[in-house]
Amino acid sequence: MPFCASKCFYCDFNSYVASESVRAQYVDDLVGELKELKRWYSPNHSAKPLQTIYIGGGTPTMLSAREFERIAMTIHETFERSADLEWTVEANPGTTTPEILRAMKEMGVNRVSIGTQTFNETLLLSIGRLHSPEQTRASVEQAFAAGIDRVSLDLMLGLPDQTLDDVDDALTQVLAAGVSHVSAYGLKVEENTPFFSWEKKGLLHLPDEDLQVAMYERVRERLLDAGFLHYEVSNYARPGAESRHNLTYWRNRPYFAAGAGAHGYTGKMRYENIRALGAYHEARLRSERPVENEYPVSRQEAMENEMMLGLRLAEGVSDRDFFARYQTSIEQVFKGVCERLLKLGLLTHRDGIWRVPEQHVEVANEIYAEFVGVHT
Structure with a gap:
């Protein structure tokens, strides 16, 4: 769902600040694409029941309850789903409401991943985030109140002027929140972002490599002590609370994808949807597959991916x-x-x-x- 209230300074994701009318048009286009996915990528209708669904962003919680229900109903009507389906929606603090979370729960969502990044208000402002630490805590509480008991929090390491004490404080608050999954990613400065231009001008003061390693080790130490499993390089979970959807990627298994800029994998081919909203909309007006690039995956490449991705996992x-x-x-x-x-x-x-x-x-x-x- 490629919409955000604003663009973070480090973000090179396919996300846009757009009007409600643009968002409504996009939902129409997405619903149309979802209805065609099986015909395009599983023409003999051999697709197994969905094991996981992941609605990422952008900020899916910027959708209205009605818009989310349209998308969810299309998924229900188009795909078979396994009895133990994992359905995750990404959320940003400050964009969740009891109404949207209840609507998501009623439609089958049972997991929410919240983009916390840090609990330091100064750091949040320095990376272009609009939310406060209090809004993170409120989003977690709203998810639990809606009956969504599997909640993940994202943290970022190596932020400008971030200290080890900042990381410790974030971990203390994460553990107090009672969530069952934590992702901790190191900042990567990407081209075409404000951070990239600031770094070139010497205006971005990032922690040195030793401090970043210490941050990573502190996350691991404290989460393991708290009973989490370190099941993937950047991911920790209570036993049984691993992200099954992301395990699909790391195990190099096929997955459908829909939406502007989405990437999918059939097992023999990878495809990338058109990123630009206007071009994506034009493709849907012509009832075309909104694909920008697709390329076959050779057996050799698949074996290489199996090793590169699988070695990220503790299971190996x-x-x-x-x-x-x-x-x-x-x-x-x-x-x-x-x-x-x-x-x-x-x-x-x-x-x-x-x-x-x-x-x-x-x-x-x-x-x-x-x-x-x-x-x-």
């Missing part, structure tokens, strides 16, 4: 599962890479599972990159 990559999907072994496809990383202690292989050791997670991106472009 299983020899048995890999062989079942590709009819070959990890050691045969990535022999040289595996041998080198094992010798360096950057990879382990025990009981048929490949993992990145916890102490090397901070250099994990370099490890994942080793599996790209391997020729067999």
